Amino acid sequence: MSQGKLLYAQSGGVTAVINATAAAVIDTARRRKVPVLAARNGIIGALREDLIDTSKESAAAIKALRHTPGGAFGSCRFKLKSLEQDRARYERLIAVLKAHDIRWFLYNGGNDSADTSLKISQIARELGYPVNVVGVPKTVDNDLAVTDCCPGFGSVAKYTAVSVAEASLDVESMCASSTKVFIVEVMGRHAGWIAAAGGLAARKAGDPPHLILFPEVAFDEDAFLARVKATVERVGYCTVVASEGLKNAAGQFLAEAGTRDAFGHAQLGGVAPVLAQLVRQKLGYKYHWALPDYLQRSARHLASKTDAEQAWAVGKAAVEYALAGRNAVMPVIVRTSDAPYRWKIEPAPLERVANHEKTLPKGFISRDGYGITAAARRYLEPLIRGEDPPKYLRDGLPDYVRLGNAAVRRKLPRYEIAD
Template sequence: MATKSKPEGRLLYAQSGGVTAVINATAAGVIEAARVKGVPVYAAHNGILGALREELIDTTKETKAAIAALRHTPGGAFGSCRYKLKSLDANRAEYERLIDVFRAHDIRWFLYNGGNDSADTALKISQLGKAMNYDIRCIGVPKTVDNDLAVTDCCPGFGSVAKYTAVSTLEASLDVASMADTSTKVFILEVMGRHAGWIAAAAGLAGEGADAPPHIILFPERPFDEAAFLAKVKATVERVGWCTVVASEGLLNAEGQFLAEAGTRDAFGHSQLGGVAPVLAALVKEKLGYKYHWALPDYLQRSARHLASKTDADQAYAVGKAAVDYALAGMNAVMPVIVRTNDAPYRWKIESAPLTKIANREKKMPASFLTKDGFGITAAARRYLAPLIQGEAPPPYGKNGLPQYITLKNAMVARKLEPFGK
């Protein structure tokens, strides 16, 4: 009986943009699946910039145990970056450089783990490969805490930040409630979410009913109404004794401007937001005179692997494994997406979707997920969100009481090309 020969060539994996608590679980899924198929995996150091600079990491130098430990380690094990490749017409040299690097190292499969911009990059590279007569299969791998990728039911990374946000809202609210008589009356938690309020909505899982926190959720999908907000805060404090507010960083005023615009932009062209929580807090103090506290979890939201959702961790690993299966099956310009097949009990599966339906598209909160007053989530939103935070997947802890996270060796591959100016 003839044995099936292993595929020829190497696979290159790269992480993009802001990392998540479970992006390394996806990396583990990629590397472990490729090892089963006998395919060596290189990882780009610091995302797409590593590919351009020919800074490639040889993951075959890592032990089986080290790769397995990625499943419970936060951050980006190989480094990530915020760097957006321009269009093919605007900067063809960068895309051609990538093909040159692929050719020099016999890279036949490229897996780009990121969001909307990364899906667009993978799509463009797949198109250029054909134009330059180089056989490269490009797979976009979903990742974003913002949950704003089109087609997929949810994004790996979101479930864990949703769990962290809901738990933090609940715990902080218990603290506020215990001190409200003589101290803080209003607590404001600012969460990530530039254009889509998925993370803010997840805070709504902390409690149900008018008197349960969060009492007010502010979404970027609804223009901020100062008068309505202040009236809601005042009514809540008078009725409950205190008020918890959760606000998305992307909150907009009636003119469509960010309430917390800082005036600068990142590498993707996104506005740098300066903090909506202190703006709201100052408003509450000035107009209502209530004592307040506010918090900005920022990186803590997306790095909190100790509080990760098991559902999210499982999905993150599954899309990595599926991406390898798709690539080695000859598929190109697709992404493994999560398909929900049942709400209760929650069931899901992985299917492929073309990058043309995902790249540069943005999924916002459906109007049916927001209450009529715009300050809370509906039962439909709860049905969607609740399964995504289910289950615990704690990391192993050491004698020092801290999680045992892994730091890889990240042995670099010898360069074969001249330096590139990036």
Template sequence: MATGTLLYSQSGGVTAVINATASGVIAEARARKVKVLAARNGILGALREELVDTSKESAAAIRALAHTPGGAFGSCRYKLKSVEADRAKYERLLAVFKAHDVRWFLYNGGNDSADTANKVSKLAAEFGYPLTCIGVPKTIDNDLAVTDCCPGFGSAAKYTAVSVREAALDVAAMAETSTKVFVYEAMGRHAGWLAAAAGLAGKGADDAPHLILFPERPYDEADFLKQVKKVVARVGYCVVVASEGIQTADGRFVADSGGGKDSFGHTQLGGVASYLAGKVKDELGFKVHWTLPDYLQRSARHLASKTDVDQALAVGKAAVQFALKGQNATMPVIVRTADKPYRWKIGSAPLDKVANHEKKFPASFIRRDGYGITDKARTYLEPLIRGEAPPPYGKDGIPTYVTLKNVAVKKKLPKWGG
């Protein structure tokens, strides 16, 4: 039996399946008789020594995590800088780990989280503390390097494709006397994976979405309006999907909300759909409707992809296995072994190959005219949204999600001053 404690922490924007990964982590650790603590509100909880004892949760509650959206232990957007710049914080983390006999640290997040786990592993080695750090992949943006796809993306992609198809049927029904253009805004700051997933909503040349705006391609307003006018003339209506991160040729975000920057230095975005709708209405005179799904894209567990759920559980289980084998500074990744039929397995990657390496939407996946996806993109995307894994529903017609007790562990250190 392994000795020591495993600490699990969730980071960044949550997904419809991040709790499935947590379920996989805790179930696998229990099977191996390893105690699991979880940090409240991500890395902040570790710094504040706000830890919860997952052994206080029933097996049924841990299983129910697999169909519950959100972040069961709380997440946060909090970026640790370099070890040199934030050394006191890293040393505080090690002090908390030592106080609670944490020998395995699993950080469930994206690029920055992989970077943090990597830095913590190096600091532990410097201090001679036996700690194995594992990055666990998660993001709806699908922009992590090395892994074929990211848990969380498949479900958000499915929600996007289904929502666009259903909305398009609505627009088609009303186009003769009402709405001519519908604009759907998808998340994606620098990578257009989620906007591209909307392309799965249709297959024919006249099927919605008719135009997709990718952050990988400069936004040309004159050409965009020209294309909208052409589609309306040909089809009778036009469905547009735009990534929140589209930029002009000079690198300016089309929709900068003016809300300042977050702890990662990211400009707060939002409002692309509203902006585009206003331009279409003013310049072309068409009646327009638009939508900003925002959090709905990443919280829609009721429409999750079974492929995504299975992969989220798998990386959680593998993360524990890697940790107990001492595979320090690594991440379990998804490896695609075949397209037809789609097959995948779990592989591993060193954190320094993942951390801060952003995977953009490939040029070969974007249609030659810049406004749609190619067959190559469809081959990649389609398997990731396949299968249904609906949550159980109660008699009230609402899914039965679980709320954990999150029993706090007694603190052993002085209060962190921040």
């Protein structure tokens, strides 16, 4: 009689450390003699019964996975609706789990994934199929409720702060005869956590970034232009960190492209060039702008050690919770001390996580709306501490691994996913 298998899937936009979580899941399960399958391209692979046999991967490959960016098994943006609206798909998922004797399902993603995990646990209970479902936290946006921080955020925060500091030194050196304004656009549709992290580059008053534009603060064109002008006149240049989710007083995105993704989110067309044109037209300053985009979440070479350790810890705990019989829970990070920084992992019910968004606290934004407070710095700074670099090869590039991802033989009829 089969002992049961564990299925792991990755969801949504990946992070620099999501594969560290995957490596922890596989390593922990192997130590417990539990076979691990992975869904190719997230929940889509689970629905299509497109599964991967991770037992075919060597211990060395799994070890290297810990330091490799991207999503090793493929991820996707695909949202399952309510149990009533998407019941056939949920029943298909249970059929796939049953066909492969999957008794533990770990879904590694953000808010939508936590909601899906909760619903899968509910439909499995209703249909009488014994499977323990554990949501595993991951998101660069740091907007999951309950957990103190989200694995993936600390590395993006570190990349952002370092990039702002380095680019500002470049701009400062050229501002007398060239660029006066530099704008960097960061991710963050509704929550300004990454924008706030850019503020860590300023070690003392007056250091760049000189302005941070948060999605939580309505954009005021006149006030913005006045601050840019005053900063350039005072220090010679102005560095701006702008969240992609910046909105005007009417609540409209400054740079909405007019399309939406699978989760129903507006596709944002780039707030940095919009702001840059404003600066050029109204103030006449020479400018440059940058859109790091995927570079923010894939920069494993600059990952935070704290972040990498937490990503591993939630993966390990997720397996332990599932094998211990816990269901519909998520391992979350609990901060026990700021100084010295200490944290631990505890289980939280998925009902407390799903469909709850954690935005930047008002107390983290300075009174003028353009900077971060000491409280924000106390929260953010420990998350970017430490380095956890990958191994570099003689050609000067990191030694990133590509898994074989051997397919598991299908047992059910082919399944097509209609739009």
